[in-house]
Amino acid sequence: MAAQIQLPLDPPHPARPQHNLRALQKRAPVHRVSTAVGDPAWLVTGYQEIKQLLADPRLGRSHHDPENAARSGASELLDGPRGDYDTEQKWIATMRSRLQPFFSAGHVKAMRPRVEALVGELLDRLEKQGPPADLAEALALLLPREVIGELLGVPVEERELLDEWTTAVSDARDRERSAAGLAALHRYGHELAARKRAHPTQDVVSWLCEDGTLSDDQVAQLAMGVLFAGYETTATALCVGTALLLDSPEQWRALRENPGLAPTAAEESVRVVSRLLPPVIRYTREDLEIAGAEVRRGELVMLDIYAATHDESIFPDPDRFDITREDNPHLCFGFGLRYCIGAPLARLELQAALTQLTTRFPRMRLTVPVEDLTVRPGSFAAIPTSLPVIW
Known part of the structure; x- marks a missing residue:
């Protein structure tokens, strides 16, 4: 069956609905498409179908013939097959078992004072600098980097380099740049593991090294996976959630007056960040049927x-950003089994940042209409180029 629908359907934007995609969704829950690089694929748009497939072990990120696998874009890490086809599921179980202690409810609760202190330090710096300011650079990009950097044990002076490499890795247009960024991250992960084996400290990488069952290559893979997963998407969610709150003064005021809304405000920020994220990609491990479509291995x-x-x-008035959405x-x-292990930490960062922002800067506002915000071209999470504010 020939691909007839060319992706992407709509340009990503934090405040604009994707009308073409929504129209497609109303026609059917699954569609034959051509990816941004011209490869054939199946696009699934129905909530129930996506939920089921996310938990289906018949789909994975690896491929039995990776050199000839279809790709969604040029990113070496995100847009094509990853991992070993024969051991993928075993590796996922290993990864989750090793990392789970650091993202358990108890451990994340213990991290709350430090995360709140980091938010406070960044906002102190912002207040001292004075308006106007770029909130993307001053808070949204810095907070996840500092939290993940401390968690992994990355020295402060080396964290800016990681920004450069993760940005390169997520480049969906330049595969050579993406591959170079991924190689640099992997080399750094090896170097960090070697340092932690020699001089362990209280952090994730040291603990993984002391575990005794993981090679340096595996430690590097786990650590850099945590870095990538915990950085760009959280930064984008914070940026978009803040922008939409600022665009709705009554909701900004409501959160300031009732910090108990922080959990639902954070959750809604995560929901709407999907406007700036590409589809999750999977490869079928066997023939299967999706909503009547015959999909081959x-x-x-x-x-x-x-x-x-x-x-x-599923979501009443889905285009509305609503911090009271229960x-x-x-x-x-x-x-399912691939549920993001770092979700509790991302929620904590968002809650802490949104609560302190609205409390400390009650008169903050955007200096441009939210519709005029632009996003970084070609990146995995299309984070706003800037978030200009005054107060």
Whole structure:
């Protein structure tokens, strides 16, 4: 069956609905498409279908013939097959078992004072600098970097380099740049593991090294995976959530007056960040049927989380940013065995940042209409180029 729909359908924007994708969703839950690099794929847009497929072991990130696998874009890490086909599921179980202690409810609760202190330090710096300011650079990008850097044990002076490499890795247009960034991250992970084996400290990488069952290559893979997963998406969610709050003064005021809204405000920020994220990619490990479509082994399946989180049958008034939304079963952290292990930490960062922002800067406002915000071209999470504010 020939691909007839060319991706992407809509340019990503923090405040604009993806009308073409939503129209496609209303026609059917699965569609034959051509990816941004011209490869054939299946695009899934129905909430229930996506939820089921996220937990289906018949799909994975690896491929039995990776050199000839379809790709969604040029990013070496994000847009094509990854991992060993024969051991992928075993490796996922290993990864989760090793990392789970650091992202358990108890450990994340213990991190709250430090995360709140980091937010306070960044806002102290912002207040001292004075308006106007770019909140993307002053807070949204810095907070996740500092939190993940401390968690992994990355020295402060080396964290800026990681920014450069993670940005390169996520480049969906330049595969050579993406591959070079991934190689640099992996080399750094090896170097960090070697240092921690020689001089362990109280951090994730030291603990992984002391575990005794992981090679330096595996430690590097785990550590850099945590870095990448915990940085760009959280930064984008914070940036977008803040922008939409600032665009809704009554909700900014409501959160300031009632910090108890922080959990639902954070959750809604995660839901709407799907506007700036590409579909989750998977490869089928065997022939299967998706909503009546016959999908063959090894074909590329793209799970559109934006479509799922804006499915009108699940989310009333899905285009509205609503920090009081109680029933919010979004799939932005995944579902099932691949549910994002770092979700509790991301929620903590968002809650701490949004609470302190609204409390300390009650008169903060955007200096441009939210519709005029632009996003970084070609990146995995299309984070706003800037978030200009005054107060």
